Amino acid sequence: MNWLRAGVLGANDGIVSTAGLVVGVAGATTSRSALLAAGVAGLLAGSLSMAAGEYVSVSSQRDSERAALEAERQELAEDPEAELDELTRLLAARGLSEDVAREAAEQLTERDALRAHARLELGIEPDGLANPWHAAGASFLAFTLGALLPLLAILLPPPGLRVPVTVVAVLLALALCGTVSAALGGAPRGRAVLRNVAGGALAMAVTYAVGRWIGT
Template sequence: MIKRAVDLEPADEPHALNLSSRLNWLRAGVLGANDGIVSVAGLVVGVAGATTDQPAIATAGLAGLVAGAVSMALGEYVSVSSQLDGERTVLAQESRELAEDPEGELLELAAIYESKGLSSRTALVVARELTEHDALAAHVDAELHLDADELTNPWHAAGASALAFTLGGLLPLVAILLPPEGARVPITVVAVLLALAATGALSARISGGRLWRPTLRIVLGGAIALAVTHGIGVAVGTMVG
């Protein structure tokens, strides 16, 4: 089998896995939003360094926003599709093993419940009743912690990733377009760094680590990215002009 109960750690309990899965989704959303903030901000600040033409800045920012969201969605779709293929593979393998050796699988299921603290007699009774109800569901839940009716959905993952990137990328795009010409870059930089501080703090809270260190890292990284892209934009604008 893929995994025996005696090999499981406490964190592998179904409730812990469900919580971990939710936290991973939330963390992925935060990172996707952060990616959108930095990517689009770097693009529009760089273009703003080269030209003051608002339509050009808006076009570049919108193009970067759309391209980034599509790229994130495609990447997530491919990644999660591979995970889904793996889940389907282990489900098919479990189905074959149940068909080829039902008695052995019954004893294996009983051993899992016995390792959780049930007596041998009770574990066998539980395993037998669960097998009679739905053998495949009983095994994939006890051994693999999967629900055959709720497998990973690549479309959901792709949509969530694209949405997170888009929401993050809208902030610098709006910040660069609304202020007057002389205040565009300073206001965008301030808005972006504040947003990065917020996402960094949220990421730290999700991870359960210290607040200031990851927040400082992400703010400094964003500041460096903005400085570099703006500097490149100014240099290109000077050469072209």
């Protein structure tokens, strides 16, 4: 579910940033080649930036989790009794009686002490550490797919309809993204859609005004 929500947010970013860019350029010129160049440049810059940022973020998180696991492994090797007592306290804090918590801690320790401490103490799944390459690729793809909509919407219609078609297509797409995002997060749909659509409309209005001003 988290990866789906991240994909929706990445596509949303691609829609808004690319729409603002191409609508701004459309306010300054009717040249299809200029729109294509600006749109493709914005798409690539945005998707690569998103991918790089996600890679760095997830890599830092993964390094931190690996360091925590290594420290826990060392503590288990140096003082297993203290770690067993700690695991017992963690289980007791979750509602188990002292005797049951001790028995459960002993069984978990015999089965896989590091995994038990990683889950209960650190909140880490040792076999489920995030892959930075997967995260970067997902961000790149989500942003690219989102950016393609305003790019195609500004290029395909005749000059007089480019901006209106793009605005309508973008606002509909943002309403859909807001609906999906609200559903995934359990938030009120109306507020999420309004916030999403209003932000996209404002971005396009500002960049179009700047484009018109520069173009004239």
